[in-house]
Amino acid sequence: MTVEMPQLVVDDDVVDFTQQLVRIRSVYDPVAGTDESAAAELVVSKMREFGWAPTVTEVAPGRPNVVADVDGGGGPGPILAFEGHLDVVTEGNMATWTVDPYGGEIRDGRLYGRGSADMKSGVAAMLYAVRALQLAGPFAGRIRVMALIDEEGMMLGAKHLAASGGLEGVDGVIVCEPEEGEICTSAKGALRVRVDMHGKMAHGAMPQHGRNPLPAVARLAAWCGDYQDKLQAETGTHPHLGDVYVTPTVLSGGSLEQMNVIPAVATVALDVRTVPGVDHAKIVEAVTDAANDLAAAAGVTAEVAVIDDRPSVEVDPDHPMVRALAEAHRAVTGEEPRYGGVPGSTDGTVLTRDAGVATVVYGPGGKWIAHQSDEYVEVDEIRRATAVFAEAARRFLSRVVE
Numbered sequence: 001m002t003v004e005m006p007q008l009v010v011d012d013d014v015v016d017f018t019q020q021l022v023r024i025r026s027v028y029d030p031v032a033g034t035d036e037s038a039a040a041e042l043v044v045s046k047m048r049e050f051g052w053a054p055t056v057t058e059v060a061p062g063r064p065n066v067v068a069d070v071d072g073g074g075g076p077g078p079i080l081a082f083e084g085h086l087d088v089v090t091e092g093n094m095a096t097w098t099v100d101p102y103g104g105e106i107r108d109g110r111l112y113g114r115g116s117a118d119m120k121s122g123v124a125a126m127l128y129a130v131r132a133l134q135l136a137g138p139f140a141g142r143i144r145v146m147a148l149i150d151e152e153g154m155m156l157g158a159k160h161l162a163a164s165g166g167l168e169g170v171d172g173v174i175v176c177e178p179e180e181g182e183i184c185t186s187a188k189g190a191l192r193v194r195v196d197m198h199g200k201m202a203h204g205a206m207p208q209h210g211r212n213p214l215p216a217v218a219r220l221a222a223w224c225g226d227y228q229d230k231l232q233a234e235t236g237t238h239p240h241l242g243d244v245y246v247t248p249t250v251l252s253g254g255s256l257e258q259m260n261v262i263p264a265v266a267t268v269a270l271d272v273r274t275v276p277g278v279d280h281a282k283i284v285e286a287v288t289d290a291a292n293d294l295a296a297a298a299g300v301t302a303e304v305a306v307i308d309d310r311p312s313v314e315v316d317p318d319h320p321m322v323r324a325l326a327e328a329h330r331a332v333t334g335e336e337p338r339y340g341g342v343p344g345s346t347d348g349t350v351l352t353r354d355a356g357v358a359t360v361v362y363g364p365g366g367k368w369i370a371h372q373s374d375e376y377v378e379v380d381e382i383r384r385a386t387a388v389f390a391e392a393a394r395r396f397l398s399r400v401v402e
């Protein structure tokens with residue numbers, strides 16, 4: 001089947017708009033008094049300039065989600081969504097930057113600054129992609145453009161959107177995070193568990209009158225390695241996401257100022273990273289059993305708390321949205337698409353978990369440059385991603401891929 005497609009033209013202003021976004025320090029930083037509001041305002045004004053009617057929802061004070069529905073005017077059809085986050089992580093130590101993190105400077109074809117890759121270029125690209133498609137003529141269905149808050153924190157924006165029915169009827173979401181042009185059909189799960197062991201405080205000279213929780217938390221931290229070996233052997237290595245990890249990241253108890261005191265409480269915290277098929281509830285059960293056994297053996301008690309639970313998510317590579325993206329990548333870049341996985345979690349994880357919607361992650365910028373000093377994105381990659389997004393939306397909505 002041949003399909004007539006009008007020329008899609010990407011406006012070069014997408015680069016300038018990325019620079020404007022990078023120049024806003026949208027770090028959620030209550031001490032410095034910065035948040036996502038200024039970046040949200042800029043996105044809102046661009047959407048209005050495009051003739052869209054964005055909805056602004058304050059999720060927390062000064063922290064609004066911005067969502068616009070763009071109807072193609074070509075009759076009923078699927079709903080495709082694009083998602084990006086407005087917040088960035090802190091610039092960290094300024095001395096480690098050789099450029100102004102909020103300068104948006106372009107040097108040798110690279111646009112520098114905090115958020116240039118993660119992910120203001122992705123936000124700019126999704127806006128200009130939808131605009132390009134709109135200018136090319138009517139299309140069937142609708143596109144929802146979503147710029148959310150707090151991805152780098154607790155993902156409050158994505159949680160709020162999913163909980164308030166913001167994904168109802170949506171057939172798929174393209175999450176525009178920096179993945180180096182890889183089509184990421186899976187993302188790792190994350191589970192954070194805190195274990196407090198409660199004993200009895202006593203003088204170091206008379207330990208027989210206390211119950212020391214420290215050896216028990218140390219044994220639990222060591223147990224993680226054995227448990228990880230067991231889980232890895234059971235689960236196997238995922239082709240895109242690699243292995244399961246069970247990492248103790250915090251071990252605390254007692255104080256250096258009071259070395260003659262047996263502390264009443266000691267804590268170990270675990271950062272568990274999983275792949276599809278791994279049952280988080282079973283991991284929590286295993287940690288709880290181990291904690292209780294080790295605590296009992298030491299005469300102390302264990303208290304286990306799940307601090308965060310984000311499942312590993314996966315979308316079928318044959319999902320029409322993923323196929324449209326792959327075909328668009330091929331058409332725009334002339335290269336075969338590469339498939340990959342997201343090592344951490346994204347807003348897409350929450351959208352899939354809480355709203356059951358299919359998500360795929362693809363966007364401009366290097367995977368590993370995010371959160372680093374001298375973060376940058378290749379300017380050509382911004383233009384290319386914009387064209388791929390527009391082409392993917394056109395193919396998905398016109399049901400060329402089914």
Ligand SMILES: [Zn+2]
Nearest residue numbers: 118119151177
């Ligand atoms: Zn990001």
